[in-house]
Amino acid sequence: MNSSWLAVLLPALVAIAVMFGPGYLTARMAGGSKALAWGLGPLLTLSIVDIGALALSYAGIPWAWWSLLFVAVAVAAATFGLSRVFRPKGIPPLAKAGVRKNGLWIALATAIPAVIISIQLINVFHSPTMISQTTDGVFHLNAVRYMLESGNGSAFAPSIGLNGAPSIYPASWHSVVAMVAGSSGAGIAESVNAVNLVIGGLVWPSGVIFFLRQLTGNGRLVLIAGGILTSCFGIFPFRMLDWGVLYPSFLSIATTLPAVGLIMIYFKRSNSGDTLRTPLAVWLLLCCVPGIFLTQPSGMLMILAIALPLILSAENRLFDIPRALRKPQRFPLSILQARLPANILLVCSAAGVWALLRPVPLTEVEFTVPTETPAQAIGELLWAAPLNSFPSFFVAILIAIGFLSLLRNKRQRWFAVSHIIVSLLFLASASFPTGLLRTFLTGSWYDDYNRVAASLVLTWAPLAAIGAVKALDFLTDAAAEKITFVRSNDTRSKQLMVLGAVVLLGVTFAGSQAFTVAAGIRSAGANFNIDRNARMMSADEQALFEKLPSIVPAGTAVAGDPWDGSALAYYVSGTKMVFGHMFVPMNPDRELIARHLNEAAVNPEVCPAVRRLNVRYVIYSYQPVFDFGYPRDGQYDGLRYIPSSKGFSRVASVGIASLYEVKACW
Numbered sequence: 001m002n003s004s005w006l007a008v009l010l011p012a013l014v015a016i017a018v019m020f021g022p023g024y025l026t027a028r029m030a031g032g033s034k035a036l037a038w039g040l041g042p043l044l045t046l047s048i049v050d051i052g053a054l055a056l057s058y059a060g061i062p063w064a065w066w067s068l069l070f071v072a073v074a075v076a077a078a079t080f081g082l083s084r085v086f087r088p089k090g091i092p093p094l095a096k097a098g099v100r101k102n103g104l105w106i107a108l109a110t111a112i113p114a115v116i117i118s119i120q121l122i123n124v125f126h127s128p129t130m131i132s133q134t135t136d137g138v139f140h141l142n143a144v145r146y147m148l149e150s151g152n153g154s155a156f157a158p159s160i161g162l163n164g165a166p167s168i169y170p171a172s173w174h175s176v177v178a179m180v181a182g183s184s185g186a187g188i189a190e191s192v193n194a195v196n197l198v199i200g201g202l203v204w205p206s207g208v209i210f211f212l213r214q215l216t217g218n219g220r221l222v223l224i225a226g227g228i229l230t231s232c233f234g235i236f237p238f239r240m241l242d243w244g245v246l247y248p249s250f251l252s253i254a255t256t257l258p259a260v261g262l263i264m265i266y267f268k269r270s271n272s273g274d275t276l277r278t279p280l281a282v283w284l285l286l287c288c289v290p291g292i293f294l295t296q297p298s299g300m301l302m303i304l305a306i307a308l309p310l311i312l313s314a315e316n317r318l319f320d321i322p323r324a325l326r327k328p329q330r331f332p333l334s335i336l337q338a339r340l341p342a343n344i345l346l347v348c349s350a351a352g353v354w355a356l357l358r359p360v361p362l363t364e365v366e367f368t369v370p371t372e373t374p375a376q377a378i379g380e381l382l383w384a385a386p387l388n389s390f391p392s393f394f395v396a397i398l399i400a401i402g403f404l405s406l407l408r409n410k411r412q413r414w415f416a417v418s419h420i421i422v423s424l425l426f427l428a429s430a431s432f433p434t435g436l437l438r439t440f441l442t443g444s445w446y447d448d449y450n451r452v453a454a455s456l457v458l459t460w461a462p463l464a465a466i467g468a469v470k471a472l473d474f475l476t477d478a479a480a481e482k483i484t485f486v487r488s489n490d491t492r493s494k495q496l497m498v499l500g501a502v503v504l505l506g507v508t509f510a511g512s513q514a515f516t517v518a519a520g521i522r523s524a525g526a527n528f529n530i531d532r533n534a535r536m537m538s539a540d541e542q543a544l545f546e547k548l549p550s551i552v553p554a555g556t557a558v559a560g561d562p563w564d565g566s567a568l569a570y571y572v573s574g575t576k577m578v579f580g581h582m583f584v585p586m587n588p589d590r591e592l593i594a595r596h597l598n599e600a601a602v603n604p605e606v607c608p609a610v611r612r613l614n615v616r617y618v619i620y621s622y623q624p625v626f627d628f629g630y631p632r633d634g635q636y637d638g639l640r641y642i643p644s645s646k647g648f649s650r651v652a653s654v655g656i657a658s659l660y661e662v663k664a665c666w
Contacts, residue, residue, distance in 0.1 A: 008128045011186040011194035018179050019198055022048040022072035029080040030284055035106055036274040039210025040262060042203045043255045044284065046172045046291030048075050053153035053175050063153030063175070065183040079283065086279045102218040106209060109227035113205035116231040121193075121200050123521050124241060129189045130528040131571075132245040133535040135629055137527075138562065139581040140174065140247050141571040144188050147178035149574060155294050162580040172295035173247045188571060196250070200237040204254040205230040208461050211257035213272035214264045215412060215462060221472065221501060226465035228505050229398070232512035234389050234520030236457040242524035243450040252296035256458055259288055259303045260310070267314040269411070298444040301354055302455055305425065308350055309417035355440070370431050370438075371449060377431040381423050384460060386430070386453035390515040394508040399460050402467030419459040426452045468508070472500050537565035538623045540655030545572035551652055551659065552617055558659075559593055560619035561639040563626050569619060578615055579636075582629065589613050597638040600664035601647035607665035616666060618642055622656040 023044030027037035052071030053063055061067050131137060139162065146161025147153050153175040159167040173195070181191035205227050212226045240250035264270045266281040276284065292299050372380075383391035384399060406416040425442055429449040432438040438447060445451040476497050530539050537545075545568065552558060552575050560566025562579040570577045578590060586594070589609040597618060600606040620642040642648050647664025 005122060005128055007186070008190055008194045008197065011180050011184040011191045012197055014184040015176070015180045015191075015195045015198040016202065018049075018068070018176055018183075019045055019195075019203060021045070022068070022075070025072060025076045026079050026287065027284065029076045029083060030276060030280040031083050032276060032284075033274055035103060035210075035213070035272070036265075036276075038106075039206055039213070040258050040284065040288075042207070043258045043262075043288050043291060046176075046251075046255065046295050047287050047289070048072055048291075049153075049175050049179070050155060050172055050290050050294040053157075053171075054155060057152045057154040057156065062151030063147060063178060063182070064151070065179065068179060075287070079280075079287075082283055083277075083280055086277055102220070102223075105218075105220045105223055106213070109209050109223035110202070110206050112224070113227045113231045114201045116228075117205065117237070118197050118201040120231065120517065120521055121197050121237070121241075124238065124525045125193050125196075125528050126525060127528075128193050129187065130530065131189050131192070131537075131568075132241065132527050133529065133537060133565075133626075134245045134527050135582045135626060136244040136246060138536070138567045138571075139583075140245070141188060141192070141568065142580050143169075143171065143174045144177050144181065144192070145571050145574060147174060148182055148188070153178050163585050165585070168294075170248045170294050170296050172291060173251045176251075192247075196241070196247070199251055199254050203251075204237060207255060207257045207261075208465075211261040212462055212465055214261040214270040214274065215415060216466060216469075217271040218273065219469065221497075222465050222469045225468040225501070225505060226461065228509055229395065229464045229468070230457075230461050232392065232395050232464075232509060232517065233384075233457050233460065234392070234512075234516035234518075235386055236454045238517075238520030238524040239387070239450055239454045242520070242527060245527065246451065248296040249298070249451055249454065252292075252299035253302075253455055253458065255292075255295065256299055256302055256306070256455075257462075259292060260307050262288065263303075263307045263310060267310065269310065269314060298451070301444050302422075302458065304350055304353060305421045306415075306418040306458060308347075309414040309421070312347075313414045354444075369434055370429075372431050374427060374431040377427045380430075381426065381456075384456075385516070386426065386456060387450065390519050392512055392516045394511050395460070395464055395516075398464040398467035398471065398508065400467065401470050402463035402465070405466060405470045406463070415459070415462070419463060422456060422459050426456055429453075468501075468504060472497060472504060475500055475504075534565075534623075536563075536623075536626050537568045538621070538656065541565045541568070541619075541621055541623060541657040542572055544619070544652060544654040544657040544659060545569040545575070547652055547654070548573040548575040548659070555614065556617065557613050557615045558617045558619060559597055559615050559639060559662075560621075561625065561636045563630050563636065564621050564623045565626075566619040566621065578613060582626075593638060594636050595634065595638040597662075598641050598645040598648075599638065600662060601645070610662060610665040616662055617651070618648065618660050618662060620658050620660055 020038065020041040023041035024037045026044050026048065027040045032040070048071060049068070052068060055071070056063060056067050131141060142162055143158035147157050150157065150161065152160070155168050155171045156166045158169045158171055158174060159165060177191050177195050180186070180195055181188055184191065186194065208226050208230050209223055212222055216222050236253060237250060240246045240253065262281070262285060265274055265276055266278070266285060292303065380386045382396065383393070384396040385391040403416055403419055406412045426449065428438050429442040429445065429447055429452040442452055527535065530537065530542060548558070548569060555576070557576045557578050558569065559578045560569065562582050562584070567577055567579055567581050569575050570580055578593060584590070589612050592605060592609040593613065593615060596603055596606050600610065618639065642660050647662065648660040649663045650658050651661050652659040
């Protein structure tokens, strides 16, 4: 490891403590096993962080490690009190022993992908101080800066700090990063990268393994396969670190499967031995809701999409497809016996929730247009290659095997239906014509196929792990039939199974890393640079921004075109910027400055606006603007040609970036 990455070690350890600690403690107080508490820890933590940050902000208490600790202990104490009220009997002895016996394998299945994905992400970030040079990246970094400076870690903080008016924003990721930065003393960039390493390298595989345990049990091979296969997708985590950048969606996807696993425990459909008394399971589910919603509201809908087949099939035969095919004359009766009215009500309720949690009206949500034909989208689904990425041949085959095997398994068939639903969402976002149907299905993801495509791994990863085990069982049995000395010796049979697992998973891993994953790393890594080809903030601009606190008086505002990197001056130095991100809401004064500041010496309307906003300086840079999404209506023309405009005096410069004082108005 490059010695510079040692700077991330402390914030990474703090991030692990923040992401897992509060939720782990709460789950244990509910009577959950250590394995259950570890799997649910991050999801529960997000709710503790979100609700705690809101309560602390209203109470005027700063967002710090000691205040979070207080909230975590309070939630854990309340959970413990509930557990005493309902007097849970705990985990049955045999189940508890089984969970404890497999603890080492759970840890190993988590550690392997943690190392692999961490190395992958380090190759994306390049350096612990590197940032994502994207439009959303500006907002995320500046929001964290505001949380640190204000001591407000709530969901209202980003809008207050960057837009000037309070409104709810899904800020779980920002609250965690601000907590890590404030507690460890690390810089914002180092804290961002440390938290993302923990999310991608630890939270994501831990969630998949937890879910696999609920779905298939504690089989060692399926856990190891599941862990390794989480590192074999180019679409996640890398696309969420490439497009956007979508840090909230990144965290939301990583914590989706544990929520489904908890629903399985509630419906007594878990195969892991993890159990909770029904009132405590309901309590933990309710505890998870704020974290899910305030991390990314679309996460709630993805959980609904995956869990709805489970809920419908929990106590009826709605998905008993083979029996219906064998005896079609009995299928209508079986549907009626499956409490059809209740199921219809449940589906209608789910549709209502789906409509409620997505932007309205429907006609105003079509942000992106379809990019391919349905046939192309289906092909990408079959080869696990969305967004025209390189096909994951081996992984795709394992997914298909896992899917077909679940169709034959009555107890697990619901997850095959979940896979179809998630695939349909991708199909809609990528290829359905713009209209009400497409927007109803995928409007919560802004009709953005990038966001939906990344969510495909939520069914792909478990199915691939199941497919790997089924493939190994088949190959081992076939080999044993052909080789006499293997068939008659259990030890040799186990050795053959281990050898087969190493070969199968090794080939799958190597193939995915060489093509699919490598392409994802290259694409995401292109945004993490600060050289002359940087897409937004150059090294010259960063050096200038670092000087601002010694030049610009506190409370003074600085103007600058946010699309050329100037908006990042707040993230770097804490200097107040008039335009703190690309899509800052405009008011008459901001609009006037953006369009006409360079006319300050000749336009009598400009200086009054400058004085009202206390704008005394303007940043001018020859750095090319970030072209994707740049407004073409002249919105920031007033921040151009500053060097040749009257009434401006240069006070500092570094290479292509300069700071000018607005002399015309003061």
